[in-house]
Amino acid sequence: MRHLYDRIDRDPRFHALAKARGRLGWTLSGLVLLAYYGFVFAIAFAPGWLARPLGPDTAVTVGIAAGLGVIGLSVALTGVYVWRANRIFDRLNADIVDAATRKAGAFDAD
């Protein structure tokens, strides 16, 4: 396992993958937390704004729409992450692990 980890560590593709995955994860986390804490801080500091009705002839307030919007955004962004990860990251990861394992096999045969 030791040699396998060392070999993966030396593979620049691994570090590129980790970086890309990290960037996507942190960006999406940032978006969700921004939306959520936006909602929470609006409750704390701008309740009057959330209390306004969406339109002249509806009882639905900005706050209710915002709450449903935050829920919808969260579900949509988990979908984005899973879609990207399944399409791109998994294949790259398998390539990196395969390459490292093949080399390990070659060394063993020597």
Next chain:
Amino acid sequence: MPTSAVAGDVGASAVAITLFLAFVGATLAITWWAARRTHTTKDFYAAGGNITGFQNGLAIAGDFMSAASFLGASALVYSFGFDGLIYAVGGLCGWPIVLFLLAERLKNLGKYTFADAVSLRLAAVPIRCLAASGSLVAVVLYLIAQMVGAGKLVEVLFGLDYAIAVCGVGGLMVFYVCFGGMIATTWVQIIKAALLLSGATIVTICVIAQTGWSFGGVFATAAEHHPTGIAALAPGGMLQDPVSVVSLGTALVFGTAGLPHILMRFFTVPDAREARRSVFYASAFIGYFYALTFIIGFGTIAFVAGRPAFLDAEGALRGGTNMAAIHLAHAAGGELLLGFMSAVCFATILAVVSGLTLSGASAISHDLYSNVFKRGADEARVVVISRYSAIGLGIVSIGLSLLFEEQNVAYMVLLAFTVGASVNFPLLFLVMYWRGLTTTGALAGGVLGLVTAVGCIVLGPTVWVEVLDNEHPVFPYKYPAIFAMAASFAGSILGSLLDRSARAARERAAFTDQYIRSQTGVGSEGASGH
């Protein structure tokens, strides 16, 4: 004999009891089936690692959509209007964070419990003790909350005595866990999630139908019926100061990422890919469910509040505000729907307490017994210890539920979230993302987080003033999560930076291997045949 909320409604009681008995019968059959497939520790703790992403997503949603969240969130909207919705939104927003930052790494590092992942590069004995304490405190708090809720619900719905109801729920949950392990617990959870999702959907459709198929109509009718009128649709009913709002919001999001019975579910799937898919399905189901609670919550104001049929002699809601959603099922769909939702709520409680018991039993048997006290104990013995632990937890939680009969259920759930956010989450996050974390730092942070959380709760308005009858709280806020979480992170970081021991140097050096394993899955449990 306490009077049942459905007393006189023989039809509803018959439907509820028939459906409930059918559910118990089905789950006992599943337990029997699962028991014949449970041979190894991997079967017992992780259902053999054979659950698919979709199944696990439903099971996670089942674990998370407790009766406390269904009845409790609607009860909060019923009482306070808009502010009750923060529970629904906060409860959901934890899930993307779990997916983006934790789920795949957790699956790649751990085996059966999240303590496996955090003790990989740190000293196993003290770290497992810390993780097991964090797990057990959260599990027991959550368990008491659910059992008290179950006892009250059964008392109201079926007219059974509280003590008998609590013992019945406790007995069934111990039975599922002891004999069926994670396989039975997962399938009970899946069935219950499907029932709860369909039940909530039917109630919502009936409510919207009553307002002439208009989404806005539900809110307009609610505003007409709430004592505060249109103000019910605006913030400010429950949470007055900004610190409480932000602290409660933080506990909900990060507590989700630190609940041990939910973290445990990531080990029931074969690999990181399925772990990822399970969070997507879970968040879709939970998001849909919480969107429905917007309608159901305001529906209770529109169709239950102020209706004499649902009020007792003093004008309060029959069975307490927690029954608001059940009364709504009656108002919107008649006897049949009332019976159906009563049975669904009880099934929900039964499933959630089973998941919690299994998680607590794993903390005792896998983390403490086989990795601290009797290292290298054989598999069969560890499974036996898990069964004893489940029985022990059952007895303890029945006892505590009888003792805490009058406690506020929603607040106890929140305490479990606070412990999750201020002990388990910082530990898990730092061990995966910060090379500098050492055992000393982790212990300092964990203990500081736990002490701050418990201390602020005891000295705060809810316990110090309301329970202990002091005049003024020592700690002014009701929700201590931001303070406890900050204390935990600060303790971990300072403790690690000041740690100059040789062990600390080894632990930092081991980060690279742990990092590669967490990213690629090489060397992780279940991936050995790669």
